[in-house]
Amino acid sequence: MPHIVLFSGGTACRSTNLALLSKPVRLTRIVPAWDSGGSSKVIRESLGVLAVGDIRQALMTMAHGEGRAGDVVKVCNARMTSGTEEDARTEFALYAEGVHPLLERMEPGLRGAILNYLRTFRAAIGPDFDFRNGSIGNFILTGAHLAHNSDINTAIFVFRKLCDIEGHVWPSTAADGVDLSAVLNDGTRVDGQHRVTALDDVESDVGIREIVLSGKDGAGVPANEAVIESLESADAIVFGPGSFFTSVLPHFFVEDIVPAMARNVHARRIFIGNILQCRETRGMDVARMLEAAAEVWRARGGADVRPFTHVLANRQLLPFEKTVGPFAYLGNGALEDVGTRLGAEVLIGEFEDPWQRGQHDGRTVADVLSSLLPPSA
Structure with missing residues (x-):
């Protein structure tokens, strides 16, 4: 069966995970190893x-x-x-x-x-x-x-x-003592994954400029060998849905992860945009997330290989900002232009669960992912 590798965090990708298990695929989840809450x-x-x-x-x-x-x-x-x-x-x-x-x-x-x-x-x-x-x-x-x-x-x-x-589940690194920090746009440093996901209103409005992933004593973070093997055999590598700065992008900073993905020229690399903004991404849009990820991809060994082959983004139905609770829907921004520049096909659809506002419809997402698998998978 075709092999799908899903980079994600916890609850945001749950419906997609469950729906993929009903498909004739092998599924591997790659999860963070820097949970601090x-x-x-x-x-x-x-x-x-x-x-x-x-x-x-x-x-x-x-x-x-x-x-x-x-x-x-x-x-x-x-x-x-x-x-x-x-x-x-x-x-x-x-x-x-x-x-x-x-x-x-x-x-x-x-x-x-x-x-x-x-x-x-x-x-x-x-x-x-x-x-x-x-x-x-x-x-x-x-x-x-x-x-x-x-x-x-x-x-x-x-x-x-x-x-x-x-199904398989692996942390992207097997090393202990890994810590995540965020540097805000005003230079403030926020240490700890649990603090980054719970930025206060002032910090959230300032926004995140970059994240830092470090091992013990500031050393690099080695990749879990089981993850490298999974990436080499993958037919599709999926990023998200999930918290962009704490559950998705940090995996790119783990040593050898990006080069392993770049070497697999057969696999689709699919970015799934979130439905809503969150405390980490208030004021951002999908296009800016792609640009941030592409910058890290190139810096971490992606070379000239395009970081994503496809992008799934939720259709914007209204010309004004709409919110669910404290958070607005995540806009797409200049997604078509960024997609063209990065060589990624943009697929815009109605991916929101009709029964749970602000969350993905796992079955719809899984159907699209299945349709994007390489012909030989």
């Missing part, structure tokens, strides 16, 4: 390990789309109580001691593997860890990461087998 933040700061939140969320989306709803998936998708710390510790103990009802009725081999990873996590995290609102799936995946010599690819492989997931 929520449950991932607490684990990352406590253990100094790779952030696993986006990985686990993408794996759960794969499980949902593949119709996996067994007890293992239910456990991996569960969250701790947000009540008292003591209640959360008690709830975690039910899982770690194997007396939670979902674990008690599991086949012994599956239960044993999950208990091993939860206990590995508990031993590493120490007695003062705050489990409140934490993801059991994050705990299991982190435990597997630790149990398998900090090899995230092996941990993901085991997690997929436990949940019976066929």
Whole structure:
């Protein structure tokens, strides 16, 4: 089957991910490894390990789309109580001691593997860890990461087998300690992915000038070898939908990612414009995003190869700015001109979900992506 590689973040591409799983394709998700908020933040700061939140969320989306709803998936998708710390510790103990009802009725081999990873996590995290609102799936995946010599690819492989997931999910780098920062147009630096996605109104109005992705001690960020292999075998490489400056563009800064895409002259490279602006992209349009991505592409080894073969953009139906909640619809700007200059075919359509304003219609997007696959795929 043709192989589609999807660079994305979390919820924005969920409907597209699910719809693609109904197609006769092999699907690989490439997710960020620089999540610095929520449950991932607490684990990352406590253990100094790779952030696993986006990985686990993408794996759960794969499980949902593949119709996996067994007890293992239910456990991996569960969250701790947000009540008292003591209640959360008690709830975690039910899982770690194997007396939670979902674990008690599991086949012994599956239960044993999950208990091993939860206990590995508990031993590493120490007695003062705050489990409140934490993801059991994050705990299991982190435990597997630790149990398998900090090899995230092996941990993901085991997690997929436990949940019976066929689709692939890889972080673009297997290195821990990766941090994302943004430099605003006034020179202000905002450190941390969770802060960039939640810019305040003043920062959002100023806008982002550039982003910086750095490894430990300011070093470069090496690519995950599994990602390079996926890009080399891809028939289509899709960028988005998702947060442009934190979930899509940063992958270009990972070493060897852009050159690997450029070497695959067979694959389509398809950029999907978002439906709405967000705090990262207030005041921007699709054309400006393409120009920003093209600039990074050339700087990171894309040479003279065009960064995108196709661009999907939502049709602008009204001559004035319309909003959904606090955010306006993302305009297309001088998209036709930029597309011509970059050598990308622009496909403008009605990609908004008719039932969920501001979100993509996954089936429509998946149909277009399927139609763009190379003839030999």
